[in-house]
């Protein structure tokens with residue numbers, strides 16, 4: 017069914033785009049490291065359970081909400097809810113803030129890819145270590161700004177092409193290419209001597225502590241909230257992305273199957289990325305005689321210092337693997353960034369329509385990119401705090417633990433740390449207790465053949481009870497990771513108060529609005 021907003025050319029096109037949105041820096045960077053650090057196999061089990069009981073449920077809900085209303089995320093919440101219609105704004109602001117650092121990190125990938133390309137072309141030239149390179153890059157604000165602009169221009173050109181003409185086309189080529197490159201890197205990584213230590217780090221329970229990679233195992237609650245936060249970010253949930261992509265989806269497509277495919281594919285790529293990255297980093301560290309506890313497996317240094325060193329240690333073919341690796345990370349970053357951008361573009365397109373105008377996608381995309389660039393420049397020039405641009409609470413590393421005094425962490429804290437879990441919790445309360453699961457289930461079951469009673473019961477229980485409670489934990493955990501362990505009691509109290517307050521709001525005299 018074509019409409020004037022445009023639509024996906026095919027279901028597989030939609031799937032690749034949605035998987036493209038999900039597969040991003042979160043998978044390649046966050047997942048491997050968090051899995052190792054938070055108990056390896058235990059983390060994986062918790063992650064999988066959360067993906068089934070929370071991620072899958074919210075994925076179906078978001079796609080259904082988008083398809084049912086055929087509107088942008090703001091329009092969608094306005095159409096179904098009286099009390100929670102403002103969540104749409106939260107789901108607009110969060111992707112906007114995420115783009116402030118996502119585009120800078122995308123710029124870093126372009127820079128590293130070009131660097132490896134030039135190492136490949138001019139072999140024999142003097143090569144710097146990963147940490148020298150990273151330091152030099154961060155303290156060159158002009159270079160960072162230029163690469164950020166370049167990244168945004170690429171995204172702009174894709175989004176300008178529209179849903180099927182731009183986003184779908186890019187992902188149709190980009191996703192299979194990413195997969196092939198990932199397999200190449202996995203093969204190289206696993207054939208390095210010492211790679212099994214890295215695999216054990218990921219898959220053997222308790223090994224990370226025993227071998228000395230980390231000093232102590234985190235508690236179950238920490239694992240739960242780390243896995244939950246990671247799962248949310250990785251599946252592109254509570255950011256308007258899936259609502260927006262769902263709004264372009266045909267009524268005849270099966271939302272249950274589609275949601276399952278997206279969740280499984282995203283988790284699979286996260287695991288594959290782990291197997292590509294961690295064994296290589298560990299094997300190289302061992303070969304260099306570095307103590308296991310000193311091998312950097314987390315934070316920005318994993319991708320831009322440790323792995324760069326791995327490629328350099330590979331000799332003449334190293335830069336080739338470097339180019340492949342940073343290109344694959346770049347594709348993952350672009351396919352996610354365009355979904356974040358599309359949330360904003362769809363909103364302005366729909367708004368123009370409501371006002372009786374036909375909005376120009378090209379113009380809207382340009383303005384959205386300019387607005388993103390303004391905030392991204394702040395993050396780019398700041399260089400993870402290397403250039404002393406940070407202002408709020410300056411020098412307050414002790415007072416605001418985890419914020420590392422830089423703009424990237426500040427933006428991340430608000431978007432990923434607070435708005436994302438809060439948005440998902442409120443959405444679940446809205447569907448479960450205000451508008452009731454039945455209306456959403458009607459949309460979810462559209463296009464599903466056969467009896468749906470089992471799924472209906474599972475969905476209702478999860479959306480009413482499991483998701484809100486899990487979200488309260490995840491929200492508290494995210495806040496603790498940004499505000500520090502010292503404030504954990506306060507974070508839990510805030511989170512529980514929010515849960516109960518909005519549950520009461522949803523329950524009391526629920527909306528008369530018919531859907």
Ligand code: PHE
Pocket residue numbers: 037038039040041042043111249250251252253255257352353355356
């Ligand atoms: N899922 C993406 C990642 O793993 C990030 C993202 C979040 C993209 C929210 C869109 C919406 O990196």
